[in-house]
Amino acid sequence: ISVKWEMISVRLFCFIWHGLLLFHPVQTGNVLVLPGEFSHWHNMRVIVEELVERNHSVTVLVNTASTTVKYAKEKGFRFQFFSVSLEEHDLNVMFTEFMDIWVQYPNSSILETASRVLNIMDGFVTYHRVMCESMLKNKTVLEILKQSKFDVVLHDPFTPCGELLADMLDVPLIVALKLSFGFTLERICGQMPSTPSYVPTQPVNFSDRMNFLDRVQNFLQYLFPFFFFFFFVGEPTTLCDTFGKAEIWLIRSYWDWDYPRPFPPNFVFIGGHHCKPPKPLPKDMEDFVQSSGEDGIVVFSLGSIFKNLNLERRNTFASALGQIPQKVLWALSGEKPETLAPNTRIYDWIPQNDLLDISQLIPYLHIFLFIVIVFLLTEK
Numbered sequence: 001i002s003v004k005w006e007m008i009s010v011r012l013f014c015f016i017w018h019g020l021l022l023f024h025p026v027q028t029g030n031v032l033v034l035p036g037e038f039s040h041w042h043n044m045r046v047i048v049e050e051l052v053e054r055n056h057s058v059t060v061l062v063n064t065a066s067t068t069v070k071y072a073k074e075k076g077f078r079f080q081f082f083s084v085s086l087e088e089h090d091l092n093v094m095f096t097e098f099m100d101i102w103v104q105y106p107n108s109s110i111l112e113t114a115s116r117v118l119n120i121m122d123g124f125v126t127y128h129r130v131m132c133e134s135m136l137k138n139k140t141v142l143e144i145l146k147q148s149k150f151d152v153v154l155h156d157p158f159t160p161c162g163e164l165l166a167d168m169l170d171v172p173l174i175v176a177l178k179l180s181f182g183f184t185l186e187r188i189c190g191q192m193p194s195t196p197s198y199v200p201t202q203p204v205n206f207s208d209r210m211n212f213l214d215r216v217q218n219f220l221q222y223l224f225p226f227f228f229f230f231f232f233v234g235e236p237t238t239l240c241d242t243f244g245k246a247e248i249w250l251i252r253s254y255w256d257w258d259y260p261r262p263f264p265p266n267f268v269f270i271g272g273h274h275c276k277p278p279k280p281l282p283k284d285m286e287d288f289v290q291s292s293g294e295d296g297i298v299v300f301s302l303g304s305i306f307k308n309l310n311l312e313r314r315n316t317f318a319s320a321l322g323q324i325p326q327k328v329l330w331a332l333s334g335e336k337p338e339t340l341a342p343n344t345r346i347y348d349w350i351p352q353n354d355l356l357d358i359s360q361l362i363p364y365l366h367i368f369l370f371i372v373i374v375f376l377l378t379e380k
Helices: 002-022 039-053 088-107 110-119 121-136 139-148 162-169 181-189 212-233 236-243 283-290 311-321 365-379
Strands: 030-034 057-063 078-082 152-155 173-177 248-251 267-269 297-300 327-331 344-347
Touching: 030 039, 030 139, 030 162, 039 057, 039 173, 057 121, 057 139, 078 139, 088 110, 088 121, 110 121, 121 162, 139 162, 152 162, 162 173, 162 236, 173 236, 181 236, 283 327, 283 344, 297 311, 311 327
Parallel strands: 030 057, 030 152, 057 078, 152 173, 173 248, 248 267, 297 327, 327 344
Antiparallel strands: none
């Protein structure tokens, strides 16, 4: 009997102990987010929504000229905005010109690209100065942020001076980005090893096996952003005094998609963090997808920053898409192309996450996008 009661006592103790472990109090955090624009915000919003889902308190700091973050429409987290002297149109024009340089890069020489970049530097310098001064010299906003007693700042470097704000608030910094030109921030601030002889940088399309001339061009691509930071932003050591304090670097990519290279232990790859279980498609879209038959469908999207394509480029894309047998779902807002083919439907917004679950989606989606872009550039 004593043995029996002893076993019952042990089991009862284990049950109570496991109950205490399961129901111990969990501390939630208070997070300040500086999100960036376009796809930067779309990616950051996934993280924000997940933090809210886990009962963390989230405040998103946004400027009044934001082209993407509509603070009047979002729910589930708070917004704190600060006024800037720029208009939304000013930012759209500047970023559209910048992306045009990126797209045209394969057909441009280094000197042509450098010349175009220098031509828009005044706009970028003004953008950085206005954003930084409006955020860091706004005593009212700073006082609100200080009183909020944030536990961490989650910062996309697309938004200028977020690292300085974290330093002023004396709060740990987490950096979230895809990449920077020449891996400048990652190399100099994050201490990421990156040897130009075998690590290709963006936007060049080299592999890790480069000949001598390729290595020279790759080295110059590393060098140019360095001088940009030195002449326009300040000495890299000054910039990295703040960026280098980041506890974690969240990289919106996959390490196994890149060529082999070393990474610091605080670089965490979160590629695919935005993927969710698929939902049913809208009826008209579902009918269009099902009408594709054995040919399948192509989802064509260049991202939110390309929404200002001129009519000539829209027509060129539409003509190229009309030459394939697949049905095409094209994410595009604004003016309708004149050369739009019957196999192509235009949507202001496409549920890409849900479409990726469709069996009709052809397996060479990304290759096709690359072919179309090359076609556009050669046509130009």
